[in-house]
Amino acid sequence: MIWRTCLALLLAATCMAAQTEPTLGSLEWFANRLNQPVEPTQLNGYYIEFTDRKWPVDGDSATLEELRSRVQGKPEHPERRQLERLEKQLELDGFLWRYRIWYQDDEHWRVSSDTDDPDVPIQFHDAAQSGPSDSWMWAQGSLTLYDAGHLPEGQSSSTLLLHLQQFVRCFVDVSIRVARPPVSPTTSRLDGTTWLATAESDDRSRVINYQGSLSPSGTAIELLLVEHKNHPNPKFQGMATFYSDWAYDEALHRRIPHVIKRVSGDGRLEDVCEYGVVRPLHGGEIEEVTRTPDAIAGTDAIRDATLIEEIIDRRPGGGSVVNAHTGQETGTLKPEEVGSNLGSLYWIAWGAAGALVAGIVWLRVRR
Numbered sequence: 001m002i003w004r005t006c007l008a009l010l011l012a013a014t015c016m017a018a019q020t021e022p023t024l025g026s027l028e029w030f031a032n033r034l035n036q037p038v039e040p041t042q043l044n045g046y047y048i049e050f051t052d053r054k055w056p057v058d059g060d061s062a063t064l065e066e067l068r069s070r071v072q073g074k075p076e077h078p079e080r081r082q083l084e085r086l087e088k089q090l091e092l093d094g095f096l097w098r099y100r101i102w103y104q105d106d107e108h109w110r111v112s113s114d115t116d117d118p119d120v121p122i123q124f125h126d127a128a129q130s131g132p133s134d135s136w137m138w139a140q141g142s143l144t145l146y147d148a149g150h151l152p153e154g155q156s157s158s159t160l161l162l163h164l165q166q167f168v169r170c171f172v173d174v175s176i177r178v179a180r181p182p183v184s185p186t187t188s189r190l191d192g193t194t195w196l197a198t199a200e201s202d203d204r205s206r207v208i209n210y211q212g213s214l215s216p217s218g219t220a221i222e223l224l225l226v227e228h229k230n231h232p233n234p235k236f237q238g239m240a241t242f243y244s245d246w247a248y249d250e251a252l253h254r255r256i257p258h259v260i261k262r263v264s265g266d267g268r269l270e271d272v273c274e275y276g277v278v279r280p281l282h283g284g285e286i287e288e289v290t291r292t293p294d295a296i297a298g299t300d301a302i303r304d305a306t307l308i309e310e311i312i313d314r315r316p317g318g319g320s321v322v323n324a325h326t327g328q329e330t331g332t333l334k335p336e337e338v339g340s341n342l343g344s345l346y347w348i349a350w351g352a353a354g355a356l357v358a359g360i361v362w363l364r365v366r367r
Contacts, residue, residue: 024214025190025221030197034185038175040165046251047285048101048168049276053094054117055269094272100302101165104286107132107148112302126303130290141309143293143324147316147339171256171275174223174243176210183208190214195221205232215246215255222246222255228265238265251278295324314338 022029070077095117102110110128126138135148183206188197195212207230212221227240245258262271293300295308308324316339321331 024219025188025195027185027188030185030188030199033176034183034199035177038173038177040169041172041252043101043103043165043168043172043278044105045281046101046103046278047281048099048103048278050099050168050171050274051276052097052099052271052273054097054271055094099167101168102281102286102289103165104281108286108290110286110289124303128290130287134290134292136292138293138303138308141307142312143295143308143310144312144314145292145318146314167273168278170260171258171273172252172254172278174257176223176226190221200230204230206230213246220255222257236265239263249278251280 022032095115097113097115097117100110100112108130110126112124112126114124116123122139124140127136129135129148131148133147133149135146137144137146183199183201186198186200189195193214195210195214197210197212199208199210200206206228209225209227209229210223211225211227212223214220215222223243225240225242228236228238231237231239240263242261242263243257243259244261246255247258248255256275258275260271260273261269262273264270289301291301293303293305293308295305295311298304298306306325310330311322311324312333313320313322314333314337319333319335319338320329321333322329
């Protein structure tokens with residue numbers, strides 16, 4: 001009798017669990033996904049690479065010819081800069097931004113970014129930290145040394161890194177959550193292998209259409225499209241984000257989208273972000289890439305360190321600016337530009353570097 005009672009209780013618990021699990025693609029399932037926080041995947045011990053191709057100038061070859069006809073023979077024409085930028089954009093088929101991350105933990109990492117956009121004053125930027133104190137930034141010809149242990153209280157030199165990680169997590173932890181203004185699910189259905197859903201804010205100032213596809217295993221829905229049918233900000237009205245090239249990633253042990261494409265409300269292609277690779281770091285790799293570049297020897301793990309022209313020392317007890325090749329001091333920093341006194345000056349410098357990734361934050365904030 002006892003075993004029968006236990007079996008009955010087990011069956012009852014199984015039935016209750018089955019009843020409480022929403023049907024895949026149902027309105028209840030959609031509501032859970034829409035409101036469920038996503039625990040970020042930890043990427044410690046990995047190398048990460050991705051690219052973002054941008055088309056910031058609105059125009060095609062026909063637009064180019066129109067601009068040329070208006071600007072021809074007029075050096076001071078106000079549209080000349082737009083013409084030159086559109087010419088370059090069409091020549092390069094958009095401007096490419098490449099990002100690389102080596103990440104062991106919050107005290108051992110390197111971020112590297114490059115672009116072929118001629119309008120960006122800093123064509124490449126690197127930042128790294130190796131241990132609780134050693135930290136440096138390299139932008140074009142300047143190498144700046146910091147002590148990560150003597151930054152203003154509550155601030156971390158890994159801020160730029162965190163922005164880049166958030167971007168990667170858009171590939172790894174694809175979420176349908178919308179932060180502001182809040183939206184509620186209104187429709188959701190799975191039609192064969194196609195999932196269609198809509199979510200709206202209370203005043204309908206924000207209406208979002210979703211489309212997805214049943215995974216090959218039939219146990220998950222893979223996001224394909226997020227379209228902002230209505231948006232309180234006219235700039236984002238009609239904007240759509242497409243997720244494609246879903247495939248299994250050996251390092252991450254899951255299926256992820258390998259291409260994310262953003263299209264403006266008027267149908268213009270603005271960004272194509274492509275997932276490159278995620279792989280475990282090799283033995284000794286993090287020490288190699290975070291080692292301070294040597295301008296004289298020209299040694300660095302990924303770049304030609306002879307490009308460094310000056311070394312700026314912002315560490316406590318530092319304050320010098322020296323010629324990278326002769327070692328001759330060429331300047332002295334003010335007290336507020338060194339060590340724990342860096343304050344807002346430090347964040348202005350990092351903010352300038354952060355501008356290199358500003359264009360990709362849309363993947364995080366537009367949802």
